[in-house]
Amino acid sequence: MYSVEELGKISSQVRRDIVRMVSAAKSGHPGGSMSSADFLTALYFRVMKHDPRTWTRDGAGQDVFVLSAGHVTPVYYSLLAHAGYFPVSELATFRKFGTRLQGHPSVDKGLPGITQASGSLGQGLSAAAGIALGKKLDGAPEKVYVMCGDGESEEGQIWEAALFAAHYHLDNLIALTDWNGQQIDGPVDEVAGQGDLRCKWEAFGWHVIVADGHDFNAILDAYAQALSVQGKPVMILFKTEMGHGVDFMSGTHKWHGKAPSAEQCEEALKQLEETLGDY
């Protein structure tokens, strides 16, 4: 089992990968990738029951993860590679013609670990609810995790899915919101103020947990609490910072979907320890 310290080392490498991948591709979404890196690292390396060697798209016998906020592929691909789904060297093909590492997750290129295509926002929570319901119908005990963005939660379908999952008591569904407060056009509160997300999810019948998404002890506590909930779906609202880990990229929407230049990449990498070896 990975310790909190080891998880921190993995997420440092993941952030290096994110910056290098997006910089090399000259496009992509580093901000949300870096804000979600810690709680997704904990999910893949400590919490989720999964095995890349026996993974199949139908999720049989394993926990399932769906990335609803499909644009944060840099963090997703880096985690999948380091978890053993495909060679880490393949990260160098991100967003290149012919790659399995498409700009947004696809299932038609055969990249292991991808359960559903995403990118058009607001849809992954519904798919995850369907997978959770399918597991219930089969009497399968595994959990289904799904990550949404806070900006993404402006989509009406998110709230359709929220009603559905509560109505069907999908307590095998654990949703994660990367609550970084930023979206492409600016701070979420300025673009389309959402008010109190905790109250909203509670009002929709979910068990809600709010946690610091950059503190591994808090992250692990949140997952442990989520796994103990019965009768309701769970939403963990992870309070995070967009671009976390690099000073000039953090806390602003400006790095939502912008690639660092070669010089900026070099500057960023000085702030991120290489722990597992660069691809």
Next chain:
Amino acid sequence: MTKYTDTGKKDTRSGFGAGLLEAGQADSRVVALTADLKGSLKMDAFAAAFPERFIQCGIAEANMVGVAAGLAITGKIPFIGSFAEFVTGRVYDQIRQEVAYGRTNVKIASSHAGITLGEDGATHQTMEDVALMRALPGMTVLCPCDYNQTKAATLAAAKWDGPVYLRFGRPSVPNFTPEDQVFEIGKAYVMNEGKDVTVFAMGHMVWEALQATEALEAEGISVEVVNVASVKPLDEETILASACKSGKVVVAEEHNSAGGLGELIAGLLARRAPMPVEFVNGGDVFGQTGTPAELMAAYGLNAESIACAVKRAIKR
């Protein structure tokens, strides 16, 4: 000509309901979802027989598509049912990403399609749905012609590996194809052999085409009628052979012209065998309130319109 007998008017949506029940009995992976239209989609018998496998989604079609995709990922065979407009236009992006691009084995049961939905009016009468679904890579598009064929097409859809758009309607119409037929996806059915003009039709227009053929025969005009129940994949060879027999073609559909069966067949003929083509379709319109018969007449979608189109084709 080949004689067809109406064994008693039935709605095609009831053919879907009967097929869904039988598919559910044959395969425990079949599940059914609706967005508050269980009765309209004739899912009651399935829901009563398999309450665990019937999933009421409420009035939230976008979520229903996603849930169905998730269920399909786990190996289920989901049928999602609503009115045609609400399982196509309303959720086009969800079907595109979750079902077509996402390659999930979801069956879209599309009822009340076309102008014959009737009195509810234009908001509910989609005449664009086939165009939308045809445009999606990997989507199979079926438009059976009567109760018996809709039941058979439902069973075929359940067995088909991949997404299917199954289009049917609300009103009671003649039921004239064989009761226990096997529906073949990708096959066009030659209903009547003739030599002067070939009429390709889908859905409710197949019966209308047969009625037109009977009337024209009395005037000495011989019409071949082909039921194009499988719009995609299209049975190009049967269609080409039939068209080339007469060298003149009419395409009849309860759908607007853009992206419909007419453009599809005209495109095929332009590539492989250019010849005169006349069209019987809604054109470029929204419908209005009325009875199905009034609307079919008003928008030129009946046997009389087909007979006129056949005569236009002959003159060319």
